[in-house]
Amino acid sequence: MSNMLRQPAALPERPAAGWPPAARALLLHALCVPPAWMLAGGDGTAWWLAAESLLAAGGGLLLGLAPWWLPINLLFVPALALALAADLHPGWAPGAFVLLLLCYWGVGRTQVPLFFSADAAVHALPGLLPETPRPRLIDLGCGNGKVIARLAAVRGDGSFDGIEYAPLPWLAAWLRCLPHGGRCSLRWGDFWTADLSGYDLAYAYLSPVPMARLWRKVLAEMRPGTLLVSNSFAVPGVAPEAVIELGEARAGRLYVYRIPGTREQR
Ligand SMILES: C[S@@+](CC[C@H](N)C(=O)[O-])C[C@H]1O[C@@H](n2cnc3c(N)ncnc32)[C@H](O)[C@@H]1O
Structure with a gap:
């Protein structure tokens, strides 16, 4: 895969201000x-x-x-x-509201709704992990933990971490990762505060809104040669090293970005 990375032109720090x-x-x-x-x-x-x-x-x-x-x-x-x-019984409305709140916690701020990676995306990821022992992957906004739990099952020597902001998906991910013991670890919180320096691959399936900011974060923190893989949403103004078409209907594509080697290339 050739290195076709280039620096994005002045990107906004955050999504446009205004009403959510x-x-x-x-x-x-x-x-x-x-x-x-x-x-x-x-x-x-x-x-x-x-x-x-x-x-x-x-x-x-x-x-x-x-x-x-x-x-x-x-x-x-x-x-x-x-x-x-x-x-309906009056309890349904607040009940449904609380349920939605627990699933979509913070979506007004993050602009990232909850939906899940297709199986085809999960199957493509092991081929992007380094062949060196003990690869480390993080799923930024891991939802119900599908990606990290499946990867832990197929790559026994790896370490697969997830961070999730919304309480109910986080709980589902925690339960899902229990059988995988130390190979999966879960954090309930905001991935913008996570340190990405130890990871070989950061996986994200978010929305168009945070991609420019995420690119700046991975450039600042990840080691040269490591990968950001974004499902469906490209980093604006940056050419990916590869684009993997997932084939399945509605499965989308994976944009693969390699972190460049020198500060000047960043
Ligand atoms: C589209 S879902 C993807 C779930 C999972 N990664 C997958 O591929 O199946 C995006 C998830 O990111 C979470 N999220 C969005 N912004 C976040 C943030 N700043 N910190 C932690 N989680 C976040 C959302 O709550 C949502 O569950």
């Missing part, structure tokens, strides 16, 4: 209610719901919300209406 997407989405829905009511002629809940959904979905795109907000904006108010119509 969830707050923008809520405000958008509130603003869509009166025009939806007028469009539906104050007549018929179904028309009103359809108008509100379409206005909010379109408005979300105009406001620059990420693509995954499209289905959320389309379904948010109809789902609320369904729940009200179903006359």
